Amino acid sequence: MSTKRIAVIGTGYVGLVSGACFAYLGHKVIGLDIDETKIERLKRGEIPIYEPGLDKILQRALEKGNIEFTTDYAYAVKNSDFIFIAVGTPSKEDGSADLSYVESAYRSIAEQIGDEDFKVIVNKSTVPVGTGRWAKEFIAELLRKRGIKNPEERFEVVSNPEFLREGKAVEDFMNPDRVVVGADNRDIAGMVASLYEKLQPAMIITDLPTAEMIKYASNAFLATKISFINEIANICEATGADVTVVARGMGLDHRISPYFLGAGCGFGGSCFPKDVKALIYTAKQVDGEPKILEAVIEVNERQKLKPVEKLLKHIPNLEGKTVAVWGLAFKPETDDMREAPSIPIIRKLLELGATVKAYDPVALQNAKRVFSREIEKYGERLQFVTEKDKALEGANALILVTEWEEFRDVDFDKLTGKVVIDGRNLWEPSVMKSICTYESIGRP
Ligand SMILES: NC(=O)c1ccc[n+]([C@@H]2O[C@H](COP(=O)([O-])OP(=O)(O)OC[C@H]3O[C@@H](n4cnc5c(N)ncnc54)[C@H](O)[C@@H]3O)[C@@H](O)[C@H]2O)c1
Ligand SMILES: O=c1ccn([C@@H]2O[C@H](COP(=O)(O)OP(=O)(O)O[C@H]3O[C@H](CO)[C@@H](O)[C@H](O)[C@H]3O)[C@@H](O)[C@H]2O)c(=O)[nH]1
Numbered sequence: 045m046s047t048k049r050i051a052v053i054g055t056g057y058v059g060l061v062s063g064a065c066f067a068y069l070g071h072k073v074i075g076l077d078i079d080e081t082k083i084e085r086l087k088r089g090e091i092p093i094y095e096p097g098l099d100k101i102l103q104r105a106l107e108k109g110n111i112e113f114t115t116d117y118a119y120a121v122k123n124s125d126f127i128f129i130a131v132g133t134p135s136k137e138d139g140s141a142d143l144s145y146v147e148s149a150y151r152s153i154a155e156q157i158g159d160e161d162f163k164v165i166v167n168k169s170t171v172p173v174g175t176g177r178w179a180k181e182f183i184a185e186l187l188r189k190r191g192i193k194n195p196e197e198r199f200e201v202v203s204n205p206e207f208l209r210e211g212k213a214v215e216d217f218m219n220p221d222r223v224v225v226g227a228d229n230r231d232i233a234g235m236v237a238s239l240y241e242k243l244q245p246a247m248i249i250t251d252l253p254t255a256e257m258i259k260y261a262s263n264a265f266l267a268t269k270i271s272f273i274n275e276i277a278n279i280c281e282a283t284g285a286d287v288t289v290v291a292r293g294m295g296l297d298h299r300i301s302p303y304f305l306g307a308g309c310g311f312g313g314s315c316f317p318k319d320v321k322a323l324i325y326t327a328k329q330v331d332g333e334p335k336i337l338e339a340v341i342e343v344n345e346r347q348k349l350k351p352v353e354k355l356l357k358h359i360p361n362l363e364g365k366t367v368a369v370w371g372l373a374f375k376p377e378t379d380d381m382r383e384a385p386s387i388p389i390i391r392k393l394l395e396l397g398a399t400v401k402a403y404d405p406v407a408l409q410n411a412k413r414v415f416s417r418e419i420e421k422y423g424e425r426l427q428f429v430t431e432k433d434k435a436l437e438g439a440n441a442l443i444l445v446t447e448w449e450e451f452r453d454v455d456f457d458k459l460t461g462k463v464v465i466d467g468r469n470l471w472e473p474s475v476m477k478s479i480c481t482y483e484s485i486g487r488p
Contacts, residue, residue, distance in 0.1 A: 046238055047071055051124035052350025053149045055113065057093060057314070057380070058168060059130030061213040064098060067105035069242050076120040076411050088112040090214045094379035094406045097214040121156035121163065121476060126239065130168045130206070134314075139321035141172050150179055154186035157198050166202045166236055170259050170319055172326050174251035176203045176226070184385045202227040202236050202254050205259035210313065211377030222246040223387045226255020260326075263319040264337055267306040270311045271343040277307035277486025287486030288469055307486045309389070309445060309467035310347035310373030314382040317341070348385040351465040352392045354483045358463045359441060363397035368435035371410040371468075372404035379407045381414045385467070386445045390426070393417055401435040405448050433458060444468060 048071050052063035055077040067073040073264070082092050082236070089106065091099055105111040114120055121127065131145040146169055151234075157163055164181070167176060177202045203226040205307035223245045227233035233249045248258065263272035272467060277287040287307045295302025303399055311317070320337055325335035346352050374384035381387070393400050408428050412419065418426050429435050432450065436442060436458045444451060447468035459480045466476070466484040476482035 045471045048126060049124045050074070051076060051120040051127045052168075052238070053077075053120070053127060053129045054131035054145075054169070055079075055086060055092075055212055056130065056132065057095065058208065059128070059347055060091070060102075061087075061095060061098060061208060061217055062128060062130060062168060062206065063111060064102040064105050065214065065217040066239065067108070067110035068103060070108075070139065071110065071239065073105070073111045074120045074124055076115065076117065077113075080115055083113045083115050084430075095103060095213050096211065096377055101214055104130075118156050121153055125268070126164045126166055126236065128166045128168045128204070133169050133171055133318075133322075135318040135321050135348070138325065140325040141170070141322040143168075143171065143175065143319070146171060146175070146179075147182070147245050151181050151186060154183045155190075157183075157187060157192065159192055159198075160422075161198050163199045164202055164232055164236060165199055166204045167256075168206045168251050169262075170205060170315065170322075171256060172322055173253045173256040173260065175438075176201050176248060176256060177228075178230075200227060200229055200232045201252070202233060203255035204236055205255060207259070207262065208378055209377060218243065220245045223246055224248045224250070224258050225254050226250045226258075228252060232430045235293055236437045241328060260323045261317055263316055263342070264323050266304050267311055267316040267320050267344070270306070270316075270345070271340040273305045273307045274310065274347045275343055280486040282427075284488050285486075286488055299366075306469070307470060308347075308447075309351050309485065310344045310388075312348075312383040312385050316373075317344070317383045320374075326360040333440045348388050349392060351445070351467045351483060352389055352396075355441055355443065355463060356396075356464050358481055360482075362393065363398075365441070366399040366401060366439045367393050368439040368442040369393075369402045370432055370435065370442060370451055371447055371448055372402055373407035376446055376448045379410050381407055381410045384414075384446075386411070387414060389443060390415065390456060391418065391447060394422050394425060397441055399427070401427045401429055401437075401439060403428075403429050403435040404446070405450060436462075441465065446469060 050066050050071050051074045053076050054058045055075045063073045063075040083091050129149050132151050133141045136471040138143045175178045184195040187198060205224055223240050225233045225237045237247050237249060273291055291305035294300050295305055313449045320340055324334045372382055372386040390400050441463040443465045445467050447470045456479045469484045473487055
């Protein structure tokens with residue numbers, strides 16, 4: 045494999061993992077961020093996020109001298125041929141994707157492109173269909189204004205959406221189900237595809253809008269599977285069926301597949317909620333009626349509060365009661381709190397007068413930031429504890445929100461007599477029901 049010079053703009057979950065993995069694969073990588081503190085920490089070898097396996101990959105890349113970090117766009121653009129954009133694209137109030145960080149990255153890159161350059165600008169951020177083509181005009185115009193001759197010949201824009209999952213990011217990047225590359229110029233798409241050749245992935249090379257749409261359609265479909273099974277879980281609950289067995293029975297049909305049929309208290313994270321909303325927005329802009337997508341969000345919003353609904357059946361008045369909450373991050377193996385179901389659950393419990401004792405193995409620091417308003421408003425009624433058993437001390441009930449592995453083995457003595465709501469169907473009902481008042485999602 046020939047070594048290529050790559051800059052990665054944004055050193056968050058996607059940028060840092062992609063940069064470290066490209067460097068591990070033998071490319072020369074410059075990671076750039078506007079967050080100076082983050083870059084200072086990375087230069088010292090500290091990793092600002094919790095992501096299993098990233099430390100080892102990054103360490104190896106640093107030892108090989110294949111990765112460096114900077115805040116200097118001039119340096120990063122000058123010393124790279126491929127510039128990957130991996131900045132955030134969060135939801136705006138109206139559900140559309142906020143492209144201001146992406147636009148700012150394009151501007152900063154365009155300021156550094158000279159008369160003799162040719163740079164391949166690769167969108168790894170999830171951006172609405174049409175963004176790549178728009179970016180080509182936007183960047184060309186910026187170059188034109190700077191007096192650069194033949195601006196369209198100085199760069200190409202490529203879409204290379206990322207499909208990694210948090211908590212399994214390194215594993216997913218190194219073993220992708222597929223790599224998707226979209227560009228108007230197929231030769232340049234091929235050049236981007238070749239950056240991954242060591243991984244020998246299934247490869248889709250297509251045009252810009254199609255690549256952008258593959259990302260949204262994939263996330264929307266996975267989110268649909270989750271809302272679908274949650275809807276089935278609610279029907280199971282009312283009819284005495286067991287959703288976990290139903291999901292197993294469905295999943296053995298290879299056309300359905302067993303994945304993403306885990307019923308629970310809904311999906312969270314930095315991607316599914318915002319990407320489904322952005323796709324709804326796009327659909328409406330082109331006069332579509334995205335009924336399925338809207339239902340996916342609606343079902344999910346309701347599902348997130350299911351555990352509280354179930355708790356109220358057993359303890360109708362939560363005033364003066366204490367509820368332990370296990371798992372705050374939006375899924376296990378991450379410290380990411382974005383759109384975590386624990387947020388509406390804890391807010392609701394506090395509103396209803398409960399004292400909440402919250403525990404997570406790695407997300408406590410981020411959780412304290414997310415709940416800063418509640419900490420101020422409710423004082424001692426919202427406590428963060430550093431051990432799962434401490435959360436149970438004096439608690440009338442336990443809600444399991446995130447299925448961290450350490451919650452699998454519980455000290456049954458500590459649960460005796462409590463109301464336990466299992467929001468992720470982690471425990472065996474027959475065992476739990478013998479020691480406490482136990483409810484799960486969609487199981488008798
Ligand atoms: N998190 C995931 O699992 C995941 C997976 C696939 C795709 N994505 C997509 O990838 C993109 C990035 O997501 P993330 O979770 O890594 O975001 P993140 O918030 O973790 O990181 C974004 C980084 O970009 C930096 N940044 C912002 N503006 C910048 C600029 N103008 N120049 C340089 N750096 C800048 C921020 O300081 C931050 O460090 C999003 O579009 C997201 O939808 C995310
Ligand atoms: O059967 C399931 C599977 C997942 N979830 C929930 O779904 C959310 C998202 O989980 P997951 O997809 O594992 O995590 P993400 O890191 O958000 O990854 C998704 O979003 C990324 C960003 O776009 C994509 O790159 C990935 O392919 C896509 O899986 C979490 O809250 C999970 O608890 C369920 O409720 N039931």
